[in-house]
Amino acid sequence: xxxxxxxxxxxxxxxxxxxxxxxxxxxxxxxxxxxxxxxxxxxxxxxxxxxxxxxxxxxxxxxxxxxxxxxxxxxxxxxxxxxxxxxxxxxxxxxxxxxxxxxxxxxxxxxxxxxxxxxxxxxxxxxxxxxxxxxxxxxxxxxxxxxxxxxxxxxxxxxxxxxxxxxxxxxxxxxxxxxxxxxxxxxxxxxxxxxxxxxxxxxxxxxxxxxxxxxxxxxxxxxxxxxxxxxxxxxxxxxxxxxxxxxxxxxxxxxxxxxxxxxxxxxxxxxxxxxxxxxxxxxxxxxxxxxxxxxxxxxxxxxxxxxxxxxxxxxxxxxxxxxxxxxxxxxxxxxxxxxxxxxxxxxxxxxxxxxxxxxxxxxxxxxxxxxxxxxxxxxxxxxxxxxxxxxxxx
Amino acid sequence: xxxxxxxxxxxxxxxxxxxxxxxxxxxxxxxxxxxxxxxxxxxxxxxxxxxxxxxxxxxxxxxxxxxxxxxxxxxxxxxxxxxxx
Amino acid sequence: xxxxxxxxxxxxxxxxxxxxxxxxxxxxxxxxxxxxxxxxxxxxxxxxxxxxxxxxxxxxxxxxxxxxxxxxxxxxxxxxxxxxxxxxxxxxxxxxxxxxxxxxxxxxxxxxxxxxxxxxxxxxxxxxxxxxxxxxxxxxxxxxxxxxxxxxxxxxxxxxxxxxxxxxxxxxxxxxxxxxxxxxxxxxxxxxxxxxxxxxxxxxxxxxxxxxxxxxxxxxxxxxxxxxxxxxxxxxxxxxxxxxxxxxxxxxxxxxxxxxxxxxxxxxxxxxxxxxxxxxxxxxxxxxxxxxxxxx
Numbered sequence: 008x009x010x011x012x013x014x015x016x017x018x019x020x021x022x023x024x025x026x027x028x029x030x031x032x033x034x035x036x037x038x039x040x041x042x043x044x045x046x047x048x049x050x051x052x053x054x055x056x057x058x059x060x061x062x063x064x065x066x067x068x069x070x071x072x073x074x075x076x077x078x079x080x081x082x083x084x085x086x087x088x089x090x091x092x093x094x095x096x097x098x099x100x101x102x103x104x105x106x107x108x109x110x111x112x113x114x115x116x117x118x119x120x121x122x123x124x125x126x127x128x129x130x131x132x133x134x135x136x137x138x139x140x141x142x143x144x145x146x147x148x149x150x151x152x153x154x155x156x157x158x159x160x161x162x163x164x165x166x167x168x169x170x171x172x173x174x175x176x177x178x179x180x181x182x183x184x185x186x187x188x189x190x191x192x193x194x195x196x197x198x199x200x201x202x203x204x205x206x207x208x209x210x211x212x213x214x215x216x217x218x219x220x221x222x223x224x225x226x227x228x229x230x231x232x233x234x235x236x237x238x239x240x241x242x243x244x245x246x247x248x249x250x251x252x253x254x255x256x257x258x259x260x261x262x263x264x265x266x267x268x269x270x271x272x273x274x275x276x277x278x279x280x281x282x283x284x285x286x287x288x289x290x291x292x293x294x295x296x297x298x299x300x301x302x303x304x305x306x307x308x309x310x311x312x313x314x315x316x317x318x319x320x321x322x323x324x325x326x327x328x329x330x331x332x333x334x335x336x337x338x339x340x341x342x343x344x345x346x347x348x349x350x351x352x353x354x355x356x357x358x359x360x361x362x363x364x365x366x367x368x369x370x371x372x373x374x375x376x377x378x379x380x381x382x383x384x385x386x387x388x389x390x391x392x393x394x395x396x397x398x399x400x401x
Numbered sequence: 402x403x404x405x406x407x408x409x410x411x412x413x414x415x416x417x418x419x420x421x422x423x424x425x426x427x428x429x430x431x432x433x434x435x436x437x438x439x440x441x442x443x444x445x446x447x448x449x450x451x452x453x454x455x456x457x458x459x460x461x462x463x464x465x466x467x468x469x470x471x472x473x474x475x476x477x478x479x480x481x482x483x484x485x486x
Numbered sequence: 487x488x489x490x491x492x493x494x495x496x497x498x499x500x501x502x503x504x505x506x507x508x509x510x511x512x513x514x515x516x517x518x519x520x521x522x523x524x525x526x527x528x529x530x531x532x533x534x535x536x537x538x539x540x541x542x543x544x545x546x547x548x549x550x551x552x553x554x555x556x557x558x559x560x561x562x563x564x565x566x567x568x569x570x571x572x573x574x575x576x577x578x579x580x581x582x583x584x585x586x587x588x589x590x591x592x593x594x595x596x597x598x599x600x601x602x603x604x605x606x607x608x609x610x611x612x613x614x615x616x617x618x619x620x621x622x623x624x625x626x627x628x629x630x631x632x633x634x635x636x637x638x639x640x641x642x643x644x645x646x647x648x649x650x651x652x653x654x655x656x657x658x659x660x661x662x663x664x665x666x667x668x669x670x671x672x673x674x675x676x677x678x679x680x681x682x683x684x685x686x687x688x689x690x691x692x693x694x695x696x697x698x699x700x701x702x703x704x705x706x707x708x709x710x711x712x713x714x715x716x717x718x719x720x721x722x723x724x725x726x727x728x729x730x731x732x733x734x735x736x737x738x739x740x741x742x743x744x745x746x747x748x749x750x751x752x753x754x755x756x757x758x759x760x761x762x763x764x765x766x767x768x769x770x771x772x773x774x775x776x777x778x779x780x781x782x
Contacts, residue, residue: 009576016768019775045574066764067771071574071757075567076600083564083597084571087540090558091575113561243538243556243572244579250502250551252559261505261551404494411512418708419667436512453493454525454669457510457517459501462493 010044010070010093014206017042020067024203030168030195034098034124034188035060036203037172041211043122044070044093047084049077049103052136053192054126057098078103082110082123089119090251092242094176098124100192101143102133105150111185112151113253115277118183118227118238120214122175125187126195129385138385139192141307141358145365147187148336154274156281157336158288159187161307165199171333177212178288182281183237189335191358193308193387217241221248228258229276236280281337289339292331295321299328301397302350304343304367306332308387309356316393325397335363340370347371354396356380356388402464403441403452409460412436416452416461425452491528500524500534502554509548513699513707515666515692519613520549522669522690523582526676537580540569542594544620546586546613546692563594566601569608577757580680581607587614587628591647595627602656602685607755609679609686612649615694623697634701649689654749659684661748665691665714675747684753691718691743721746 017039028036034057038046046065048058058074065072071088075081081097088095099107104125114121125147129140141161143150148157158178162171172188179186217224217239219231226249229236241247250260255270257263264270281288295317296302303313310331320327330346332339343366347353353375355364361379368377380396382388394400403425410432417425417439424445427437438460439452450463491499510516527537534555541547543562550557560568565583573581590598590612601608617635618624625635627647634641653661660682662675672690679686691714693699699710719727719742727739 009578016771019771045571047571047574066760067767069764069768071760073570073574073756075570076596079564080567080570080597080600083560083567084574086560087558087568087571087573088575089571090556091538091572091579093575095571095575109561110564242576243558244536244576246535248534248555250557250559252551253561254559259504261502409507411507411510413513413707415513415707415711418711450490451669454521454673455518455667456521457512457514458508459493459497459517459521464492 012042013068017068018203020064021203026201026203027198028165028201029056030162030165030190030197031056031098031126032060033165033168033201034172034190035064036201037169038096038122038176039064039068040169040204040209041173041176042094043096043176045085045088045095046070046072046097047075047081047088047095048097049075049081049099051078051100051103053128053139053195054098054100054103054124056195057124057126078106079110082107082114085121086110086114086117086119089121090243092244094120094180096122096124098126100126100128100136101130104143104146108151112153112155114185115151115155116253117251118277119185120179120183121185122172122179123185123187124172125189127189127191129383135385137192139195139308139358139387140383140385141189141191141309142362142383144189144335144357144359144362147189154278156184156278157187158182158184158281158334159189159336160333161189161335162194163307163310163331165194165197166201167333168194169201170204173209173211177210180214181212181237182284183214183240184281189307191308192385214240217245217247221246225258226251226260227256227273236276236283285337285340288334288337289342290333291339291342292333294329294331296328296330296346296349298326299350300326301352301354302327302346303329303354303356303393304332304346304363305329305356306335306363309358312388312390313356313393316390319390320394320397320399323399325399327397332363338366338370343367343370344372347375350375352376352378354378354380354393356382356393358382358387402466403446404462404464405438405440406460406462407432407438408434409458410434410436410438411458412438413457414439415455415457419455420452421449422447490525496521496524496528500527500554502552505552508552510545511696513693513695513710514545515615515690515694516545516549516613518666518669519611519672519690519692520552522666522672523611523676525673526680529673529677530680532580536578537582538572539582539584540565540572541584542586542589544586544589544618545615545694546584547589549584563589563592564597565589566594566597566608566610570601570606573606573608573757577761581609582680583608583610585610585612587612587616587647587649588618588626591627591649599652599656602653602658602687604756605657605659605684605753607683607685607757609676609688611676612687612689613692614649614689615692615698617694617698619694619697623701633698636701650687650748653687657753658687658749659753660686660750662687663689663691663743663745663748665718665745667711667715678747678750682750682752683758684755691745718743718745720744721748
């Protein structure tokens with residue numbers, strides 16, 4: 008039976024409107040609310056709970072859950088399910104994310120909408136499986152081979168795990184792109200209060216179906232029904248008989264690997280369909296930045312101690328603020344540049360040895376000092392450690 | 402009648418080799434790909450359609466002639482038995 | 487077999503205009519295999535709108551490109567996993583996977599094993615040419631011992647992978663192997679496999695004159711096709727010989743490749759079982775709701 012989103016059934020299965028749950032479970036909740044019809048996953052700490060939640064809840068809303076044989080099979084089945092006509096997602100951590108890189112690129116090349124939740128943990132390799140990190144932020148952008156864009160969100164609270172998952176689905180369906188939810192072991196295993204949104208308060212974007220005549224349909228070109236570089240989608244079984252391939256292809260989807268202009272045209276459209284919408288794909292939170300002389304730029308779990316540090320510093324009279332990136336990719340160049348014109352110094356706390364720091368440095372004005380505030384080893388920054396970057400003693 | 406789409410043929414010659422009654426031979430006219438496609442030897446085909454099924458390039462269509470009468474039957478080759486029929 | 491559709495009608499209905507000619511070399515068995523699949527579908531009377539094809543990477547995996555139906559040309563070895571997703575999303579679709587010996591049993595071994603074990607309802611048509619043809623002729627897991635390939639220039643020293651035995655051991659619902667030089671058995675098997683509601687594997691021994699034949703002194707197309715004929719034996723004949731034959735005969739047939747239908751059983755597929763589970767859970771939830779509970 009093909010999955011159909013039933014908002015009443017979903018909320019009944021999720022239970023109470025206000026709950027106290029883990030970040031991972033909130034990701035599962037977000038997926039269900041968005042209308043996910045297929046989840047394919049593989050156990051990996053600290054993301055297994057997403058799969059466990061899905062295993063329990065998804066069949067009750069008539070979706071399908073399969074624990075696949077490995078992460079590669081998981082992302083493959085997720086992409087297949089998207090072409091079968093449902094919203095699909097998977098959840099993994101660093102080692103699994105690395106395994107998924109080939110098919111992540113395949114999803115980008117074939118313009119398949121899907122969501123990958125990466126509950127990051129320290130790396131490289133097996134690292135500290137139970138402890139969180141933010142070490143995959145560059146990987147989501149550059150980890151697969153070839154040229155592409157990335158869309159990624161970083162939640163800082165359990166509520167955002169739920170809300171951002173819904174938003175990731177909206178972005179995935181709008182841009183026909185695999186969107187990554189970059190949580191981490193800290194937020195993933197944190198328990199906090201979460202409020203399940205009502206149907207009226209939710210905005211869902213559904214993939215735009217192909218409606219032109221079968222003979223005229225071009226599956227891999229700008230939309231034929233509206234002004235967008237994103238093609239209209241024809242699910243398998245809808246009669247359009249689409250051929251989907253990871254090879255460089257022409258508008259009809261057939262392999263076209265011989266000529267340089269064909270590849271350039273395709274790749275540029277894949278990149279531009281996202282980069283053209285940079286303004287719409289920007290979402291930052293500004294805290295105390297109006298009169299700030301120094302600013303923190305951060306995202307995800309690192310925003311939590313940073314927020315506390317800002318409060319403590321302000322109490323001591325330091326004019327400091329925080330810009331929190333909710334959408335990390337595409338990187339908000341304009342916002343960072345404007346911020347760097349206003350403040351003298353930007354500090355970038357991250358749970359890695361400096362990844363988004365490089366983007367901030369690249370896009371900031373030259374006379375603004377950009378400071379990397381790394382922390383590795385599975386512990387979040389402590390607020391007083393961040394205060395030291397401001398020259399403030401606790 | 403054996404209808405050959407000459408320009409689809411890639412010249413594997415399997416139809417000629419596999420025909421049980423030797424009803425096909427290599428023609429002497431090159432096709433667009435530079436190979437000699439097969440052509441029918443009149444009067445032998447029994448409409449078994451093996452050539453049509455085997456051809457890897459969909460180049461052969463076997464059509465039934467209603468007024469077909471074989472003028473000459475070739476040797477029926479079945480792994481060792483060569484009876485004239 | 488009923489009156490067969492003729493080749494002109496076949497081309498019109500089943501082939502994608504504009505994708506031909508096929509990339510297959512002359513004498514390649516893949517073209518014939520494609521023809522057999524078309525005839526099997528025609529016999530079954532399926533609508534091409536209701537079939538989704540998936541394939542991996544390699545010469546075998548180019549086949550769906552020529553079929554006038556939905557096709558997913560995926561990454562190397564992963565076609566079966568992608569196909570599992572397609573079927574999960576839309577169980578009404580008939581899912582057919584084209585894969586090769588290297589694609590399925592080399593890199594894709596794990597996905598093959600688990601789809602068979604789960605009895606996912608799909609038909610896997612595995613074109614075995616004993617070599618990695620597309621990349622120029624490297625050794626494949628199914629290469630016979632002693633055969634030459636570009637990465638085994640001194641002869642293969644490994645045991646050849648027996649795919650059908652593995653599928654049988656995993657409990658796959660339908661397992662068959664046929665060489666393609668006789669058309670009717672493959673067509674019949676493909677038809678049976680597609681009808682079977684479970685994991686069906688049809689291994690078609692498909693000659694590769696360019697990569698395999700040339701290196702193993704079987705280069706002339708006809709010689710290669712003859713080799714396939716001479717080195718295969720029907721399962722029934724094999725078993726008879728092993729039961730009643732002389733030692734010399736037993737020794738001779740033990741070196742041959744068995745062909746025929748290895749397994750043909752009716753089993754519940756994964757999605758049928760999953761549907762039962764879902765139905766039970768939903769019924770329970772609805773009963774709670776109707777009784778005034780909160781359905782938690």
